[in-house]
Amino acid sequence: MNIEKRVVELVEEKIADRPDLFLVDVQMHGSGILSILVDGDNGVAISDCVAISRHVGFHLEEENAIEQAYRLEVSSPGIDTPLKSFRQFQKNINRSLKIKLTDGNTKEGKLINAEESGITIQESVKEKGKKAEMIESFIPFENISESIVLVSFK
Template sequence: MTNIEKRVTELVEEKLTELPDHFLVDVKMHANGDLIILVDGDKGAGIDACAQVSRYVGFKLEEENTIDNPYNLEVSSPGIDTPLKLNRQYVKNVGRTVAAKLADGSNKEGKLTAVDADQITIIAQIKIKGKKAEEAEINIPFDQITETKVLISFK
């Protein structure tokens, strides 16, 4: 994490003390000058919360003259295609279908039913040749997960 990313993280955390159901997901300063801040909330992050964070961080960065080069500040909530990073994001998505890529190269897909500090639990459809698919509860430790995304169904 660069010094700019560290300072921006501090500023976002300061502002989020006023928005207790919101949390910081990520801060990235790209070489092209794009400063991307991802904020989420237990019930989603609306445009108002993003605007408040943007105004606060932008004002503080200008006041402190933290960034010497021109930059573009973007504050948004993570998109649906953005992988889950934080335990709090997993908790928020309990009840939804997720796809997890594992360190061994395999993939697990199912309904996220539980999250604790060490693992997630999903209910997956296990297909057995010649038989009807059966549901199985699978526990997946976080240290085995390389990426998890929420799947959207249009059924």
């Protein structure tokens, strides 16, 4: 049995009545840590993480799904965690992103739209001898290797 697949099922079952919450990632690390990342349209409360942890932990123990000792960690993605899901992009519209492209280039700009096929950012482009111009660029998801929200402390 694929443990990550089973955990996804258990998390989805637990948050089925919470349309504001969504699963971002499940990973069983070689170190014995089973990490679950859950996000929410309006953030995730500690009580949500606790409830998910109890539900998943209870069922994994009942099913004796993991042979070796493991540690279950349920959390929301940190600010420096790359965006992985479409809903995370939607949640971060109007925030600035740093995007690494699959061709090795990097773009920075304000996320102004997210759709199933990709995102649109507004970026400042400066050509030699001219003033910087704000342009909109559409970037298909398959061209993105990593996206991180840029935090401004201004």
